[in-house]
Amino acid sequence: MADKIRAYEDFDVGLSIPYGKKLVTAQEIIRFADQFDPQPMHLDEEAGKESLLGGLAASGWHTCGIFMRLAYDAFIKHSTAQGAPGVNELRWRLPVMAGDELTGFSTVMEKRVLKSRPNMGLITFRHVVTNQRGEIAMDMENPILIALRNPVTGQAEAGA
Amino acid sequence: MADKIRAYEDFDVGLSIPYGKKLVTAQEIIRFADQFDPQPMHLDEEAGKESLLGGLAASGWHTCGIFMRLAYDAFIKHSTAQGAPGVNELRWRLPVMAGDELTGFSTVMEKRVLKSRPNMGLITFRHVVTNQRGEIAMDMENPILIALRNPVTGQAEAGA
Numbered sequence: 001m002a003d004k005i006r007a008y009e010d011f012d013v014g015l016s017i018p019y020g021k022k023l024v025t026a027q028e029i030i031r032f033a034d035q036f037d038p039q040p041m042h043l044d045e046e047a048g049k050e051s052l053l054g055g056l057a058a059s060g061w062h063t064c065g066i067f068m069r070l071a072y073d074a075f076i077k078h079s080t081a082q083g084a085p086g087v088n089e090l091r092w093r094l095p096v097m098a099g100d101e102l103t104g105f106s107t108v109m110e111k112r113v114l115k116s117r118p119n120m121g122l123i124t125f126r127h128v129v130t131n132q133r134g135e136i137a138m139d140m141e142n143p144i145l146i147a148l149r150n151p152v153t154g155q156a157e158a159g160a
Numbered sequence: 161m162a163d164k165i166r167a168y169e170d171f172d173v174g175l176s177i178p179y180g181k182k183l184v185t186a187q188e189i190i191r192f193a194d195q196f197d198p199q200p201m202h203l204d205e206e207a208g209k210e211s212l213l214g215g216l217a218a219s220g221w222h223t224c225g226i227f228m229r230l231a232y233d234a235f236i237k238h239s240t241a242q243g244a245p246g247v248n249e250l251r252w253r254l255p256v257m258a259g260d261e262l263t264g265f266s267t268v269m270e271k272r273v274l275k276s277r278p279n280m281g282l283i284t285f286r287h288v289v290t291n292q293r294g295e296i297a298m299d300m301e302n303p304i305l306i307a308l309r310n311p312v313t314g315q316a317e318a319g320a
Binding site for chain 1: 192195196197198199201211212213219220221224225226228229232236237241242243244245246247248249250251252300305
């Protein structure tokens with residue numbers, strides 16, 4: 001906890017936070033798929049080659065899990081984030097293949113304090129996951145509940 | 161492979177396919193969170209009680225993985241499904257707590273044959289995950305690529 005904790009006030013619209021890197025191994029792809037998404041292209045290289053994905057490729061839900069860990073390590077961990085109500089417009093744009101190294105960034109798109117809870121804000125991020133060629137593998141919009149450091153007390157500020 | 165394979169033609173708009181059941185254990189919640197989403201409310205009962213979720217609760221991405229397995233077992237496995245380009249409007253409506261038993265259903269909302277690939281259709285499902293009280297824990301819209309049994313050959317049918 002050496003880093004400064006980011007609260008709602010610290011996420012300016014336009015702020016873009018880069019992720020670290022994550023190498024995706026065949027073993028990890030198969031282990032996730034075996035538990036959650038045992039479609040052949042997520043379990044077997046030959047089946048992957050015969051599929052639209054072109055080789056052993058991670059389940060899209062596995063890519064979501066990897067994204068979550070990248071975002072957690074990059075900024076969720078050292079923030080007042082309280083969870084998320086959902087996801088808008090998630091797109092798996094390219095397959096994530098065994099041996100890919102993923103990274104990416106989260107950008108603050110918009111933010112507002114909740115009318116019902118003046119100590120809590122909703123910040124909508126665009127999360128982008130890229131591969132080692134800089135291509136977008138996945139992106140999504142995702143509103144996250146993030147507590148304020150200094151709750152809004154004036155009714156005018158809390159409204160709208 | 162005893163069951164009949166469902167192809168594009170077999171998914172009528174309005175068809176609703178029920179899932180089996182999945183008990184979610186504290187151990188599974190913690191194991192997933194430790195790897196992908198180590199926020200305190202997904203790792204520890206006491207931290208969960210102090211959070212908006214009210215107890216040890218699964219990562220939303222874990223719920224997505226559980227959903228995928230329920231849908232795989234219910235209909236993806238015995239179908240010509242080829243993967244999915246993304247997800248629209250995913251909502252985590254209620255926390256999934258340790259001890260919850262999840263089930264649900266997938267409903268065919270709309271379908272069309274791809275102009276660019278007359279052997280492939282895009283079927284948009286609404287997936288609904290419910291808990292043991294019949295409450296909706298998560299829902300989403302999700303287009304899935306599903307191959308035709310008999311590819312459309314007439315240009316009039318393939319268009320629009």
